[in-house]
Amino acid sequence: MIDFALHNAWLIPLLPAIAFLLIFLVFRPLPKVSAFIGITAIFLSFVLAVHVGIGVIQAGDQFVEHPLKQVVTWFEMSGLKIEMGVQIDPTSAMMLFMVSLVALMVNIYSLGYMHGDQAFSRFYAFLALFAMSMLGLVIAPNLLQMFVFWELVGLCSYLLIGFWWHKYSAREAAKKAFITTRTGDFGLLLGILLLQINFGTLDLMTLGEMIPNFQEYTNLSVGGLTAIAAILFLGPIGKSGQFPLHVWLPDAMEGPTPVSALIHAATMVVAGVYLVGRSLILFQTVPGAMAFVAFMGGFTALFAATIAITQTEMKKILAYSTVSQLGYMMLALGAGSLTGGMFHLFTHAFFKSLMFLGAGSVLHAMNNDADIWKYGGLKKKMPITYWTFLIGCLAIAGIFPFAGFFSKDEILLVVKEASHGAQFAGLYTLLFWMATITAALTAFYMFRMFFICFHGEPRDKSFHPHEAPFSMAFPLVVLSIFSIFGGFIGAPWVEHGFGYYVRLGEYHHPSVDWAIIIVSTILALGSIFLAYWIYGKKAVSHEALAQKFAPLYKISFNKYYIDEIYLWLIHNVLDGLGRALWWFDITVVDGIINGIGNAAKILGSILRRVQTGKLQHYALVLFAGVVILVLIMSFADTSSASLSLLGGVR
Amino acid sequence: MIGLEHFLILSGTLFCIGLFGALAKRNAIAILMGLELMLNAVNINLVAFARYVTTGILTGHVFAIFVIAVAAAEVAVGLALIVAIYRDRISVNVDDFDWLKW
Numbered sequence: 001m002i003d004f005a006l007h008n009a010w011l012i013p014l015l016p017a018i019a020f021l022l023i024f025l026v027f028r029p030l031p032k033v034s035a036f037i038g039i040t041a042i043f044l045s046f047v048l049a050v051h052v053g054i055g056v057i058q059a060g061d062q063f064v065e066h067p068l069k070q071v072v073t074w075f076e077m078s079g080l081k082i083e084m085g086v087q088i089d090p091t092s093a094m095m096l097f098m099v100s101l102v103a104l105m106v107n108i109y110s111l112g113y114m115h116g117d118q119a120f121s122r123f124y125a126f127l128a129l130f131a132m133s134m135l136g137l138v139i140a141p142n143l144l145q146m147f148v149f150w151e152l153v154g155l156c157s158y159l160l161i162g163f164w165w166h167k168y169s170a171r172e173a174a175k176k177a178f179i180t181t182r183t184g185d186f187g188l189l190l191g192i193l194l195l196q197i198n199f200g201t202l203d204l205m206t207l208g209e210m211i212p213n214f215q216e217y218t219n220l221s222v223g224g225l226t227a228i229a230a231i232l233f234l235g236p237i238g239k240s241g242q243f244p245l246h247v248w249l250p251d252a253m254e255g256p257t258p259v260s261a262l263i264h265a266a267t268m269v270v271a272g273v274y275l276v277g278r279s280l281i282l283f284q285t286v287p288g289a290m291a292f293v294a295f296m297g298g299f300t301a302l303f304a305a306t307i308a309i310t311q312t313e314m315k316k317i318l319a320y321s322t323v324s325q326l327g328y329m330m331l332a333l334g335a336g337s338l339t340g341g342m343f344h345l346f347t348h349a350f351f352k353s354l355m356f357l358g359a360g361s362v363l364h365a366m367n368n369d370a371d372i373w374k375y376g377g378l379k380k381k382m383p384i385t386y387w388t389f390l391i392g393c394l395a396i397a398g399i400f401p402f403a404g405f406f407s408k409d410e411i412l413l414v415v416k417e418a419s420h421g422a423q424f425a426g427l428y429t430l431l432f433w434m435a436t437i438t439a440a441l442t443a444f445y446m447f448r449m450f451f452i453c454f455h456g457e458p459r460d461k462s463f464h465p466h467e468a469p470f471s472m473a474f475p476l477v478v479l480s481i482f483s484i485f486g487g488f489i490g491a492p493w494v495e496h497g498f499g500y501y502v503r504l505g506e507y508h509h510p511s512v513d514w515a516i517i518i519v520s521t522i523l524a525l526g527s528i529f530l531a532y533w534i535y536g537k538k539a540v541s542h543e544a545l546a547q548k549f550a551p552l553y554k555i556s557f558n559k560y561y562i563d564e565i566y567l568w569l570i571h572n573v574l575d576g577l578g579r580a581l582w583w584f585d586i587t588v589v590d591g592i593i594n595g596i597g598n599a600a601k602i603l604g605s606i607l608r609r610v611q612t613g614k615l616q617h618y619a620l621v622l623f624a625g626v627v628i629l630v631l632i633m634s635f636a637d638t639s640s641a642s643l644s645l646l647g648g649v650r
Numbered sequence: 651m652i653g654l655e656h657f658l659i660l661s662g663t664l665f666c667i668g669l670f671g672a673l674a675k676r677n678a679i680a681i682l683m684g685l686e687l688m689l690n691a692v693n694i695n696l697v698a699f700a701r702y703v704t705t706g707i708l709t710g711h712v713f714a715i716f717v718i719a720v721a722a723a724e725v726a727v728g729l730a731l732i733v734a735i736y737r738d739r740i741s742v743n744v745d746d747f748d749w750l751k752w
Contacts, residue, residue: 613748616681620673 002058005051006068009086012048012096013135015041016103020128023121034121038128039107045135046104049096056093061500061507063089067205069141079200087141087204090501091342095138095274098349099267101482103131105475106262109357112471113258113364123163123256130156134267138274143192143202146275150188150239153268154181160263161255173254180248184238188275191232195282198228208281222286229282229289233296240272241323242330243300247563249323253315257360260315265322265356266349273329273345277338280504284336291424294334294415298431300327303560305441309448310546310557313370314359317449321396322352324438328411331435335428337414339499343490344411346498347403350486351395354479358389361472362453365465374460375453381465386454388476393450395483397443397524405521406487408439410499412516440523447531455536657698665691678732678742682725689721 019041023034056063071085107127114123133152140146162174196202198218199210210217214225236242241249252264263269276283276293283289301324308320325348332340365382366375379386395402398409415435419428467473490498492510500507533539546553555561664687671684693714700710736742 615744615747616673623669623673 002051002055005048006055006088007070009048009052009088009096009139010070012045012052012100013132013139015045015048016128016131016135020125020132023125023128028121028125031120031124034124035107035111038124039104039111041128042100042104042107042131045131046097046100049093049100052088053093053097056088056090057501060496061090063093064501064503067092067141069205071141074145080196081201082144083142083203084145085141086139088139091274091277091338092138094342094346094502096135098346099134099138100131102262102266102349102353102479103127103134105353105479106258106357109261109360109472109475110256110258112469113360114256115469119163123160126156126159126163127258127262130160130263130268134271137271141204143195143204143207143279146278147189147192150235150271150275151185153263153271154178154185154239157181157252157263157268160259161252163255163259167254170254173248173251177248177252180245181238184234184236184245187231187234187238188236191228191235194228194231204278207279211281211285214285222288225282226286226288229286230292232279232282233276233289233293236272236276236330237296238272239275240269240326240330241300242272242296242327243303244562246300246304246323247566250316250319250559253313253319257315257356257363260319261353261356261360264319266353269322269326270329270345270349273326273333273341276330276333277341277345280333280336280338283333284504287423290334290336291427292334294331294418294424294431295427297327297330297332297334298415298434300324301331301438302434302441303327305438305445306556307559308445309441310553312372314362314372314449314453315356315370317372317445318352318356318359321442321446324442325352325396328408328435328438331431332411332414335411335414335418335431337410338504339490339502340407340410340414342502343498344407347395347407347483347486350479350482351392351403354388354476354483355392355396357472357476357479358385358392361385361468361476362465364468364472366463369463372449372452374463375458376456376460377454377458378465379454382467384473384476385468388480389450389454391480391483393446395487396446397528398439398520399524399528400517400521401484401487403483403485403487406490409513409516409520410490410510412436412439412520413511413513416513416516436520436523439520440527443524443527444531447528448535451531451535456538654698654702657694657702661691661694661698664688664694676743676745678735678744678747679729681744682728682732685728686721686725689717693717 016038019037022037027033027037067087067089069085069087071083074082074084076082107124110123110127114120117123130153133149133156137146137149137153140149158174158178161177162170164170165174192202195207198220199207199214201207201210211225214220220228238245249264249269253260255264283293304320304323304327308317308324311317311320325344329341329344329348332344361382362375362378362385363370365378365385391402395404398404412432412435415428415432419425419432421428468476488494490510492512495509497510499510534542534545558564668684668687668689668691671687672681673684675681675684696710696714696717700708700714704710732742735747739746
């Protein structure tokens with residue numbers, strides 16, 4: 001079975017694809033059958049993914065240097081050979097496991113959450129299409145295949161954000177997400193083309209061997225390669241919601257909550273991180289690009305965390321938290337640690353999808369009223385949601401022994417190591433402190449939301465919350481188990497842990513830095529206590545605090561006015577430019593074309609007066625012509641060329 | 651003694667009268683008559699040249715007979731056209747026949 005799974009990993013994305021076609025073409029009128037097909041397909045994919053994972057672990061670190069690669073030629077012409085296929089190594093096996101597990105959980109959860117929805121079958125069809133695209137992206141052995149599936153997940157994201165298309169806000173959010181990520185994808189495509197032009201291949205393994213010695217293969221300078229890396233990085237900036245293209249991700253919460261959990265927390269948005277991780281050699285070869293990635297990540301982490309503090313909708317808070325955590329992963333990659341980035345990606349997927357599903361459970365109970373200030377006291381009404389959500393919060397806050405603790409400390413550790421490195425030491429030191437502050441902020445805003453929602457007395461008595469049905473509670477429990485124990489695979493006391501498999505270069509046994517552990521734990525606990533002090537015990541009025549720091553509060557509450565700035569830019573700069581170009585088109589380009597036409601018309605209106613229609617005028621002109629010809633022929637030089645032209649004789 | 655020059659002067663005069671008639675007359679029938687005069691001036695020319703320049707060769711005569719035949723046909727067509735136009739316009743004044751312009 002393990003051997004079968006390893007050598008037939010192409011089945012993993014194929015099964016959901018078949019499910020998609022079956023649901024969409026055949027079983028659309030039968031919602032129960034559709035759900036059954038969708039869940040069965042993703043379950044089979046999950047089983048295969050588990051066996052692939054076991055196979056990779058059993059093989060030791062043999063797949064790290066020599067991935068299992070199966071390819072078929074997609075198309076070929078001189079100078080260009082594009083393959084499609086499967087590349088199994090620990091990184092992709094880890095992603096296969098994570099994606100299929102979260103997708104399975106979300107599929108099960110949707111049974112309860114989407115119950116009674118008019119487009120129930122369509123929802124399952126799109127979920128299956130998304131699972132196919134994401135799994136195909138994960139196993140891609142070259143950048144072009146990755147790009148194809150990258151766009152497919154973008155399409156699924158668009159379809160699912162706009163799933164309730166009768167809502168204006170959902171339609172707008174879907175368009176915003178698609179256009180914003182496409183902006184970044186333009187850079188990604190350009191970067192891929194530049195790599196193909198310069199290196200003549202897009203195969204990840206071949207590129208991995210060529211890029212470190214790029215001066216042998218190409219005549220690129222270091223600056224040139226840095227530019228390629230930076231352009232390529234635009235794609236991940238858009239897809240993984242990094243500043244300044246993060247604006248679509250909070251709006252994407254207009255989609256159904258299971259979609260937010262699957263696509264906009266656990267899987268699609270980490271595609272950018274995964275892409276950077278896959279092409280990390282490119283970034284590592286040029287330290288400037290590394291510093292760029294690290295800075296964008298670190299800045300986004302802090303930036304989004306400061307916004308999340310003041311938001312008033314559960315899903316918005318979680319969305320900004322996702323942006324912040326994605327920045328964390330980018331920071332780890334930028335510090336040169338594939339292990340750190342991928343480890344946090346792995347654990348984050350579980351606790352963030354857990355929290356999104358928990359938020360969905362709360363929304364379900366509260367008739368989809370999103371304002372957290374109407375909640376309160378949900379602890380008694382929804383015990384399963386309460387406890388699983390608490391686990392998620394503890395995990396993201398980085399409290400021992402929950403999953404986030406290990407991955408977050410790993411990131412802080414690698415950034416600290418990078419700050420002792422030879423290049424950009426100052427920048428990495430700054431980023432280290434930014435990351436530490438972000439960790440504290442994360443714990444604070446998570447527990448702020450937690451205490452407001454679940455503790456105290458119900459603020460709005462008109463709601464009658466109820467616990468989630470079994471189909472929704474089951475995924476919560478499963479994901480919370482992973483959120484508790486998921487971090488152990490990368491714990492320092494494990495001999496061959498996560499870092500042994502998912503790594504780039506030599507294996508370093510994870511070291512223990514007590515200073516980081518103590519500082520981050522104290523900060524997290526302090527932040528939780530502060531959140532409890534303000535929102536749980538209400539010792540200090542949060543309204544008074546907001547009054548006191550009104551300017552800061554307003555900036556954070558309004559998300560740094562980024563959306564407003566974009567709107568202003570679009571309305572003034574872009575529209576202004578458009579108007580200027582429109583004027584140019586209408587007056588200059590059209591002017592020239594119309595001018596040529598008009599000139600011919602005017603000339604014609606003059607010349608046509610020759611045609612009087614009077615027969616005798618024509619006859620007179622004819623006779624005059626004959627007379628002139630005869631005169632010329634009688635006076636002109638008989639040997640001249642003009643005479644023979646006129647038909648004369650010598 | 652009457653020589654070639656006399657015939658050429660006669661035909662030239664006749665041609666000019668015909669041309670004037672064709673260009674200046676307003677009546678379509680008169681224009682056709684002008685055309686006939688020009689054709690006959692040419693015929694006189696042809697016969698005169700045949701008599702004085704290429705004596706004994708009948709090419710000029712034959713050509714003149716051809717011109718007479720063609721002229722008869724041309725007048726038949728021309729008159730038919732004029733009759734057809736007259737039925738439409740109740741006019742044979744060529745100033746009214748200006749449909750060929752733009």
